[in-house]
Amino acid sequence: MSLPDRESKVRKTRIAIIGVGLAATPHALALNDLREEVDVVGVLGRSRERLESFANLYGFPLAESLESVLGDPCVDAVLVLTPPHTHLDIALQAAAAGKHVLLEKPLDISTQRAERIVQACHDANVRLGVVFQNRFRPAVQRLAGLVHSGALGPLAYAGLDLRWWRPQSYYDEPGRGTYARDGGGVLMTQAIHSLDLLMWLAGDVSSVSGATVTTTLHSMEAEDFASATLNFKSGAAGYLLATTAAFPGFPERIELAGTHGTAVLEGGALRVFFHDGGKHEFDDPSSTGFGAKPMDFSHVAHRELIRDFCAAIRKDRAPAVVGDDGLRVQRLIERITRGRGGDF
CATH class of the missing domain: 3.30.360.10 (Dihydrodipicolinate Reductase; domain 2)
Structure with missing residues (x-):
């Protein structure tokens, strides 16, 4: 009797993308490479036209709202790609909802606001990763x-x-x-x-x-x-x-x-x-x-960073970049x- 396929038993990490601006392209390419490990369960953005174009291009479903994403118990994490000054509010809401957070750099526009993000994720016992893909x-x-x-x-x-x-x-x-x-x-x-x-x-x-x-x-x-x-x-x-x-x-x-x-x-x-x-x-x-x-630039480094972050969630460990x-x-x-x- 052959051993069961280990990967088939691994539940895919379910991620919602927040933000579809300039930084979103390498993330989308990376996530499509990781379809065997990650499910993109929804995409949010401010511009409806840009959002629909992005979702259609990469085959991602649209999300109804941030509230619906954070209220869905099946969502494991959010990938936040919005402008820096919006990070604090989104990260605080995500941490309060028990969602892990992968945040595009910088954490926020000031050290004080960045410290609040780190503390909130620590207090909520959720993983916080930072996109330092290099x-x-x-x-x-x-x-x-x-x-x-x-x-x-x-x-x-x-x-x-x-x-x-x-x-x-x-x-x-x-x-x-x-x-x-x-x-x-x-x-x-x-x-x-x-x-x-x-x-x-x-x-x-x-x-x-x-x-x-x-x-x-x-x-x-x-x-x-x-x-x-x-x-x-x-x-x-x-x-x-x-x-x-x-x-x-x-x-x-x-x-x-x-x-x-x-x-x-x-x-x-x-x-x-x-x-x-x-x-x-x-x-x-x-x-x-x-x-x-x-x-x-190539999206390969983004792929490996996201892969590590999802593995950290599954294995209950810190990601490579915290x-x-x-x-x-x-x-x-x-x-x-x-x-x-x-x-x-």
Whole structure:
């Protein structure tokens, strides 16, 4: 007698999507890849026309309302893809209804509001995941393995260069690049992903001195250029440069120098140079959306993040990226934008 198929006994995770804007496309593609593991039970959005087009394109059913989704005992989780300033209200309602929450970055427009989300999900005993999908990129996984295994040795410094381009038309969308809707500019919307990677790889930051400006290339409320020097709790030094004013846009670069070697991650290309003469190279040809087309990247990393989040629900464990990860990045961004040093 053959053993039963293990996967056939696994109940699919049932997810509702809230928000069908720019960020929704890679999530939809990822969820369609995961049809054997996940059921999309409904989609909500503000624009009826956009909502129906999105649902028809990806084969998802429409949901009647947020209340109907949160009141349905069969729904396990909500995937929140709405603008940042709406996250707190949705997350509080979802947690109160006992639904797990997977939240597009940032958690919300301020650290204080983000802390309320994390606390509410903790108090309700629901899982809170954050969409920092870049942790699941193949080259990043390779680099993380080297760092966390000690192959590079203790770090001396860690740096991030993010020189991207966004045309003015990108910021002409109502609310984009404002504090009221997005919570900030290049740091909260673009560099937040790479800052998460930097802290995941190099550890927590103890102090920072930063500055932000809006260049003459953009008309927007928040910053499109930021720089900072960082001191990590490990004793390593660090730096940051982030902008969306670098035409035509270039792959972001993370550089880590340790006692055994130096690793350079540039887009999907990883190069490691060891002091003993050894080298390690890995190339992932997929883009990361650094130019005028923000969504010009593969959805595979989103797929793996969603897969991990659903597995966390089924196995009653923490997802790979949790609310506290989102909080520590927002706290760092808040320090940079205020230009303040000192301990965290």
